Amino acid sequence: MKRPPQKAKLELVETSSGKNRILLCAMELFAQRGFDGVTTRDIAAKAEVSVGLINHHYGSKEGLRQAVDEYFIAQFERFYEGETGHVEDQPPGDLVRSVDQWVASITDEWPMFCRYFRRALLEETPWGAALFKRYFDLVRGSIDRLDAQGRIRPEVDRLWLPFLFMFLETGTLLMDPYIKLILGRSGFEEDLWHRRYRAYGDLIAKGISPRGPAREEPR
Amino acid sequence: MKRPPQKAKLELVETSSGKNRILLCAMELFAQRGFDGVTTRDIAAKAEVSVGLINHHYGSKEGLRQAVDEYFIAQFERFYEGETGHVEDQPPGDLVRSVDQWVASITDEWPMFCRYFRRALLEETPWGAALFKRYFDLVRGSIDRLDAQGRIRPEVDRLWLPFLFMFLETGTLLMDPYIKLILGRSGFEEDLWHRRYRAYGDLIAKGISPRGPAREEPR
DNA sequence: AAAGAGGCTGAACGTACGTTTAGTATTCTC
DNA sequence: GAGAATACTAAACGTACGTTCAGCCTCTTT
Numbered sequence: 501m502k503r504p505p506q507k508a509k510l511e512l513v514e515t516s517s518g519k520n521r522i523l524l525c526a527m528e529l530f531a532q533r534g535f536d537g538v539t540t541r542d543i544a545a546k547a548e549v550s551v552g553l554i555n556h557h558y559g560s561k562e563g564l565r566q567a568v569d570e571y572f573i574a575q576f577e578r579f580y581e582g583e584t585g586h587v588e589d590q591p592p593g594d595l596v597r598s599v600d601q602w603v604a605s606i607t608d609e610w611p612m613f614c615r616y617f618r619r620a621l622l623e624e625t626p627w628g629a630a631l632f633k634r635y636f637d638l639v640r641g642s643i644d645r646l647d648a649q650g651r652i653r654p655e656v657d658r659l660w661l662p663f664l665f666m667f668l669e670t671g672t673l674l675m676d677p678y679i680k681l682i683l684g685r686s687g688f689e690e691d692l693w694h695r696r697y698r699a700y701g702d703l704i705a706k707g708i709s710p711r712g713p714a715r716e717e718p719r
Numbered sequence: 720m721k722r723p724p725q726k727a728k729l730e731l732v733e734t735s736s737g738k739n740r741i742l743l744c745a746m747e748l749f750a751q752r753g754f755d756g757v758t759t760r761d762i763a764a765k766a767e768v769s770v771g772l773i774n775h776h777y778g779s780k781e782g783l784r785q786a787v788d789e790y791f792i793a794q795f796e797r798f799y800e801g802e803t804g805h806v807e808d809q810p811p812g813d814l815v816r817s818v819d820q821w822v823a824s825i826t827d828e829w830p831m832f833c834r835y836f837r838r839a840l841l842e843e844t845p846w847g848a849a850l851f852k853r854y855f856d857l858v859r860g861s862i863d864r865l866d867a868q869g870r871i872r873p874e875v876d877r878l879w880l881p882f883l884f885m886f887l888e889t890g891t892l893l894m895d896p897y898i899k900l901i902l903g904r905s906g907f908e909e910d911l912w913h914r915r916y917r918a919y920g921d922l923i924a925k926g927i928s929p930r931g932p933a934r935e936e937p938r
Numbered sequence: 939a940a941a942g943a944g945g946c947t948g949a950a951c952g953t954a955c956g957t958t959t960a961g962t963a964t965t966c967t968c
Numbered sequence: 969g970a971g972a973a974t975a976c977t978a979a980a981c982g983t984a985c986g987t988t989c990a991g992c993c994t995c996t997t998t
Contacts, residue, residue, distance in 0.1 A: 517975085518975070518976070519975085534753075534755070534842075536753070536755035536756060537755060539954080539955060539956085540955075540956060540957085541954090541955075541956095549975095549976075549977085550976065550977045550978065551956085551957090551977090551978085552957085552958085552959085552976075552977065552978075552979095553975075553976055553977080554956095554957095555956080555957060555958080556974095556975075556976075557975090560956075560957075561955095561956065561957090618841065619841075621841070621893075621894075621897075622837075622838075622841035622842070623753075624896055629896075629897060629900055632894075632897045632900075633897075633900065633901065636897075636901060646927075650929070651927075651928065651929070652927045652928075652929075653925070653927055653928065653929050655921070656918070656921065656922070656927050657914065657917065657918035657921070659914065659918075660914065660915050660918035660919070661918065661922075661927070663890065663891075663894070663898065663906075663915075664887060664890070664918060664919060664922055666890070666894070667886045667887050667889075667890025667891075667894070668883060668886050668887065668890075670886075670890075670894075671882065671883070671885070671886025671887075671889075671890070672882075672886075674840075674841070674893055675840075675851075675882070675885070675886070675889075677843050677848075678840075678848060678851045678852070678855075679882065681848055681851075681852065682852065682855060683878075687882075695876065695878070695879065696879050696882075698876065699875070699876035699878075699879035699880065699883060700879070700883060702874070702875065702876070703875070703880075703883055703922075703923070703926065704922070704926055704927055705926045705927065705928045706872070706925075706926040706928060707922065707923055707924045707925040707926035708865075708870075708871045708872060708875050708880070708923055708924065709870065709871075709872065709924045709925060710869070710870070710871075710872050711930075736945085737945070737946070738945085758984080758985060758986085759985075759986060759987085760984090760985080760986095768946075768947085769946065769947045769948060770947090770948080770986085770987085771946075771947060771948070771949095771987085771988080771989085772945075772946055772947075773986095773987095774986080774987060774988075775944095775945075775946070776945090779986075779987075780985095780986065780987090939998100940997100940998090941996105941997085941998085942995105942996085942997080942998100943994100943995085943996080943997095944993105944994090944995085944996100945992105945993085945994085945995100946991105946992085946993080946994100947990105947991085947992075947993100948989100948990100948991100949988105949989090949990095950987105950988080950989080950990100951986105951987080951988070951989095952985100952986095952987085952988095953983105953984105953985085953986090953987100954983105954984095954985085954986100955982100955983090955984085955985095956981105956982095956983090956984100957980105957981080957982085957983100958979105958980080958981070958982095959978100959979090959980080959981090960977105960978095960979090960980100961976105961977085961978090961979105962975105962976080962977075962978105963974105963975080963976075963977095964973105964974080964975070964976090965972105965973085965974070965975085966971105966972085966973070966974085967970105967971085967972080967973090968969105968970095968971090968972100
């Protein structure tokens with residue numbers, strides 16, 4: 501990681517101090533290779549500091565992981581802070597735009613954050629589970645409100661529905677490496693991301709079947 | 720892993736030899752904790768053999784991983800072999816039943832296989848990517864055939880649809896640890912699994928929206 | 939019965955890793 | 969400007985890990 505001359509653009513944390521460089525580099529390496537796949541020497545080298553400094557600032561490798569986790573969670577909170585109101589109460593366009601804004605504000609770190617989240621889910625960290633639970637409650641809340649408005653068919657399975665929503669939502673997150681393999685580029689690139697969002701909303705609302713075998717498609 | 724008296728029921732490989740016990744135990748431990756999270760001594764202890772035997776039979780820990788991977792892939796092939804005909808050509812009940820048969824035939828190893836597959840996908844092993852690609856082609860083939868039969872609305876996004884299918888399919892696989900957390904039991908338990916399968920099929924076909932605001936639900 | 943081969947053991951080895959420590963440079967405090 | 973605290977370095981340390989090796993036991997071959 502290069503030392504910046506001095507912040508030309510928005511930085512999440514200033515990278516002038518060794519302590520912060522260690523944090524950021526560790527996060528990036530953890531995201532890429534997993535906690536066990538990274539050595540303290542790797543981190544030190546990338547952050548251009550000595551190995552000793554890691555333990556000086558963070559006590560241990562495990563302490564560093566905790567610091568990275570806390571930092572990640574803090575960033576994650578920013579998402580929900582910025583997210584005012586409920587998904588299903590706003591016109592779809594607005595939601596896309598508000599998410600886009602947040603994404604744009606941390607655009608450089610976005611892929612890394614995704615990878616880190618992915619890792620957290622894989623490694624089944626306690627806080628990863630907590631995030632999942634929280635996300636789940638959010639989705640279920642949305643569904644309950646949609647339901648109260650009578651916008652969900654009565655036969656739809658209420659137990660699995662929130663999970664199915666989450667699978668669709670997090671699919672791009674968890675499978676992006678493979679999407680990249682097949683499509684040649686990341687599913688997080690803006691146009692693909694929007695298009696997926698639309699496809700996802702359409703599928704959930706209407707499914708894939710034509711309205712009826714005997715009926716002409718209206719319009 | 721206990722040494723069986725002698726196979727009371729179907730075994731995937733006989734566990735009488737140390738070589739096979741090592742393979743099976745390694746697979747189970749890798750599935751649980753990941754490759755880096757398991758030591759050769761762990762494996763040796765679980766398989767009740769000496770450490771030396773691992774290298775004697777498999778050359779190295781990496782060699783063992785390859786053997787486990789190959790074994791997993793071979794089992795995976797059995798799935799597609801058994802799976803004759805196309806998903807969309809059979810009545811939904813039959814598909815569920817044929818998958819169930821396969822699942823029943825390896826019922827004991829099923830959760831471990833799922834966890835191992837999960838690891839492979841999330842750890843981005845090369846063969847995991849190959850499996851993904853293959854799975855993807857399978858799904859796309861199904862969609863193409865459905866499409867040819869005119870069973871997909873023309874406005875549906877053909878680019879994302881196969882991915883969305885896969886997200887729904889593999890969601891339970893990738894998130895089961897968290898589903899267990901929320902539901903209190905694994906999503907792979909038979910009744911839950913069937914129910915999810917039905918919910919998934921229903922969502923894909925019809926979506927969640929009632930048919931129309933002014934129309935009564937038919938039947 | 940002798941010779942060989944393969945399954946298997948357990949101690950020993952080398953090393954990569956996380957951590958500690960002794961020491962230097964820089965900044966802060968009064 | 970003296971002294972203390974903080975940021976940081978580089979070498980040394982201890983250990984957990986993957987691997988190697990010499991040898992034993994059991995079975996097969998001739």
